[in-house]
Amino acid sequence: MKNKSRNKNDFQSSVSTGLTRETVFLAVLSGFLLFLSFPKYGGGVFAWIAFIPLFFALKKASTVVHGLLLGFLTGIVSYIGIIYWIAYVIVNYGYLPLHVGIILMLLLACYLSVYIALFAGCIIYFRRKIPLYWTAPVLWVCFEYGKSFILTGFPWENLGYSQYLNTYLIQIADVAGVFGLSFLIVLTNAAIFEIINKRSTREYVLVGVVCFILAGVYAYGFCRLDQVNKAVRNSQGTEVSLIQGNIDQSIKWNENYQKETLNKYEQLSLKNSPGNGSLIIWPETAVPFIFQDQNSLHDQIRNLSLKTKSWLIFGSVSRSREKDNNDYFNSAYLLSPAGVVKGKYDKVHLVPYGEYVPFRNILPFVKGFTEGIGDFGTGAGYYPLSLNDKKIGILICYEGILPFAARMYKKESAELLVNITNDAWFGSTSAPFQHFSMAVFRAVETRLYLVRAANTGISGIIDPGGRIIAKTDIFREDALKGYIKFVKMPTFYAQYGDLIAAVCFLLMIFYFLISLKREGKKCQ
Numbered sequence: 001m002k003n004k005s006r007n008k009n010d011f012q013s014s015v016s017t018g019l020t021r022e023t024v025f026l027a028v029l030s031g032f033l034l035f036l037s038f039p040k041y042g043g044g045v046f047a048w049i050a051f052i053p054l055f056f057a058l059k060k061a062s063t064v065v066h067g068l069l070l071g072f073l074t075g076i077v078s079y080i081g082i083i084y085w086i087a088y089v090i091v092n093y094g095y096l097p098l099h100v101g102i103i104l105m106l107l108l109a110c111y112l113s114v115y116i117a118l119f120a121g122c123i124i125y126f127r128r129k130i131p132l133y134w135t136a137p138v139l140w141v142c143f144e145y146g147k148s149f150i151l152t153g154f155p156w157e158n159l160g161y162s163q164y165l166n167t168y169l170i171q172i173a174d175v176a177g178v179f180g181l182s183f184l185i186v187l188t189n190a191a192i193f194e195i196i197n198k199r200s201t202r203e204y205v206l207v208g209v210v211c212f213i214l215a216g217v218y219a220y221g222f223c224r225l226d227q228v229n230k231a232v233r234n235s236q237g238t239e240v241s242l243i244q245g246n247i248d249q250s251i252k253w254n255e256n257y258q259k260e261t262l263n264k265y266e267q268l269s270l271k272n273s274p275g276n277g278s279l280i281i282w283p284e285t286a287v288p289f290i291f292q293d294q295n296s297l298h299d300q301i302r303n304l305s306l307k308t309k310s311w312l313i314f315g316s317v318s319r320s321r322e323k324d325n326n327d328y329f330n331s332a333y334l335l336s337p338a339g340v341v342k343g344k345y346d347k348v349h350l351v352p353y354g355e356y357v358p359f360r361n362i363l364p365f366v367k368g369f370t371e372g373i374g375d376f377g378t379g380a381g382y383y384p385l386s387l388n389d390k391k392i393g394i395l396i397c398y399e400g401i402l403p404f405a406a407r408m409y410k411k412e413s414a415e416l417l418v419n420i421t422n423d424a425w426f427g428s429t430s431a432p433f434q435h436f437s438m439a440v441f442r443a444v445e446t447r448l449y450l451v452r453a454a455n456t457g458i459s460g461i462i463d464p465g466g467r468i469i470a471k472t473d474i475f476r477e478d479a480l481k482g483y484i485k486f487v488k489m490p491t492f493y494a495q496y497g498d499l500i501a502a503v504c505f506l507l508m509i510f511y512f513l514i515s516l517k518r519e520g521k522k523c524q
Contacts, residue, residue, distance in 0.1 A: 019069060023057040027070040030054035031077025037162040038082060039433035044162040051189035052196070054120065055132065059197070064124045071120025075113025082157055083109060085429035093249065093425055112154065115143040122508075129515050133194060133206055137186040138511070141179050141504040152352050155401055157434050159185055164437040168221035170466050173444040174491040176500045177403055183500060184217065228447060228465045228489070237485040239274035240461070241310075242453040243282050244478040249424040258288050262297055264477070265314075266304050272479035273308040277337060279387070282314035283455040284330070284397050284422040291316040291333060302339035309337045311387055315396065315420050318344065320377065327377030330355060332394045332420060334385045343386060346379030347396040349405060382408035390415050390486050395442070397421040400452070401435070403498070406442040410494040415486035417448050422455040423474075432458055432474050440466045447489035451482075464489065 033050035036042030057070050086108060090101035119139050126135045140159070148155035160181030163169055172180055191210040194203045245265050251257045269280050289297055291314075305312045311334065318331040329346040336342050347355070355376045382405055384391035393409025393416070395402075400419040409417065419439055423432040436458040443450040444466040452460050460471030461482045472478045 019066065020060070023060050023066075023070055024073065026053040026057035027073040028077050030057075031074040032081070034074070034078035034159075035081030037159075038157050038430070039437050040430045041081075044164070044166055047159060047162040047185050048188055049192065051136070051186060052193050055123075055136075055190065055193040056197075058120055058123055058127075061124055064121045067124035068117045068121040072110075072113045072117035074120070075116035076109055078116075079109035079112045080106070082430075082434070083112075085426050085431040088427055088429055089425050092427070108154075112147060115147045119143045126511055126515060130511055131194075133187060133190040135511060136190040137183045138504045138507045140186040141183050141501055142508050144182055145179060145498065145501040145504075155403075157438070158182060161434075161438050161441065164440040164466070167465065167467060168218050168225070170441065170444055171221035171224040172217050173441050173466075174224065174447060174493050177445060177493050177498050178441050179498055179504075180500050183504070184213070188214070225465050228463075231447070231487050231489045232464060232485050235485040235487045237483055239278040240451055240482055240484050241269065241272045241274040241278070241280045242451060242459045242461070242472075242480040242482075243268045243272070243280065243286075244454060244457055244459045244472050244476070244480070245283065245286060246456050246475060246477040247286075247288075247424070249422075252285075252288055252424070255289075258297060261286075261288050262300055266300065268477070268479045269304060269308060269312075272481055273310060274481055276309040277311070279311045279313065280308060281418060281420065281451060281453040282312070283453045283459075284315035284332075284420040285317060286314050286420075286453075286455065287316040289316070290319060292318055302335065305335045305337055305339040311336060313385075313392075313394070313418060313420070315422075318346065328375075329379060330376050330396055331379075332385075332396060332418075334387065334392070345383070345385060345394040345396075347376065347399065348379040348382060349399050349402055350376055350378060351398050382412065384409055384412050384414040392416045392418055393448075395419040400442060401438040403442065403445055403493075406446050406448075407494050407497060410446040410448065410491070414446075415448065415488060416484065417442055417446065417450040419450060419452040420454075421452070423458075424456040428475065432456070436460065436471070440468065445491065445493045447491050447494075448487055449484040451484060 030050055030053040033046045033053070037044055037047035037050055054070065054074050058067055061067050061070060083105060087101040087105040090096050090104055091098050122139050123132065123135060144158050147153070148158065158178050160178035163181055170181065188210055191207050195207050243265055245261065245268065247261055252261070265282055265286055274280065287301065291298060291301065301314070313332060313334050315332050318329045320327045331347065332345045333341055334343040382393065384393050391412065391414045393406065393414035395405055395417060399405045400421065406417060421435070423435055426432050436452065439450055439452055440462055443462040443464055447464040449464060450462045457472045457474035457476065459478065459480050461469040461480065461484065463469055464487050470480055470482055472480055
């Protein structure tokens with residue numbers, strides 16, 4: 001009993017000595033800098049120094065447990081700042097009390113912080129065997145990749161997305177994706193930390209190597225953008241009009257406002273018609289009824305295509321046509337200038353507890369939590385819609401932050417990406433700005449134009465170089481007209497995906513084997 005008590009006291013003493021005021025402050029500072037790296041409150045420049053305080057805290061930590069705790073602290077501070085808006089959504093549209101919304105948001109923040117905790121713990125584990133600049137970027141990519149796919153994944157604002165306005169730098173995303181940018185950012189943080197910490201010849205050489213890599217990435221971006229510009233000039237195009245109805249979420253599904261909502265979209269489309277044979281795009285579920293139902297509202301939409309002589313893409317809820325299937329889908333329709341339905345896409349990647357209920361067959365009671373939001377069926381796959389001889393990939397809402405969805409469309413020969421969304425859920429929080437920033441990378445990864453129609457904004461046009469050609473403000477009625485091109489330009493990333501993540505996982509396994517081998521030698 002005395003030995004057990006002594007071990008417990010030793011553990012508590014170890015934890016307390018590792019978590020000093022200084023190390024706690026440094027971990028919190030890193031979390032704050034990470035939060036400031038993303039819109040709308042900060043800028044991407046903070047990402048390049050965000051990990052340095054954490055690295056100094058880990059230097060003073062004596063055990064892996066200390067690393068886990070400090071990493072978790074960094075994570076919880078950063079994620080509360082990044083995803084605080086989830087509490088707003090839960091309370092206002094999940095119809096749950098404020099304290100429940102806050103608790104659920106904190107639970108998600110805690111879960112996401114586990115990945116940063118593991119990152120920090122592994123740095124402590126490896127630090128006496130392998131230099132930080134070898135381990136940190138590899139570990140970060142491994143755990144960030146895991147966060148993006150485990151339990152359906154939550155790739156919201158991965159580190160690389162912080163650089164969405166750094167045009168020349170992000171061109172490397174057509175080779176390495178967003179994880180390539182994450183790798184580069186953490187590597188730079190590690191190099192800066194090492195030069196501050198040691199200032200030896202080896203560290204100066206390291207900083208020189210990192211500067212050379214950064215210069216190479218920028219040079220690639222400069223050259224690649226020139227190639228993109230040439231491809232755009234040599235491509236066919238069309239005019240496009242993005243309609244932002246700014247429909248209040250509280251009346252969106254009220255039957256008494258259906259006609260008023262549809263009239264608003266019709267008027268905006270007629271006033272801002274892009275011309276014969278062009279493309280008009282409405283947001284996700286812009287049509288507040290089931291378009292399949294043959295009624296006067298259905299006819300009004302078809303007649304709009306005839307009046308404008310334009311192609312029309314719009315979001316609508318649809319139901320399965322199979323007799324034994326009662327599923328509803330979050331869908332996008334494509335109407336021809338003749339008012340004929342030429343295609344329909346059903347959303348594939350649904351938001352858990354927002355658009356569908358996981359484990360509903362096992363835990364039926366959880367369905368009540370999403371009563372005010374929806375429970376949709378899953379679409380058949382990422383199949384482009386055909387606009388004459390051109391193919392269009394549709395990304396509905398959350399799908400715009402999924403690299404693999406855009407890659408699938410690119411492999412299916414899509415020449416344009418269309419992202420329709422309803423960000424009214426988010427209110428005036430940072431979420432609409434974060435959501436838009438991630439869409440920039442889909443354009444670069446696939447070298448396609450991406451046009452985005454959002455109910456309350458941000459709507460915009462992004463070219464294949466990731467340059468924001470035009471965008472709207474949030475919560476205002478608007479129509480954005482522009483000209484897009486159907487670009488055919490192959491990319492390494494579209495073909496092979498996140499190879500950098502696979503390489504990092506292999507390196508992490510290699511690091512563990514090296515560590516185990518060195519520990520074995522010490523024991524002999």
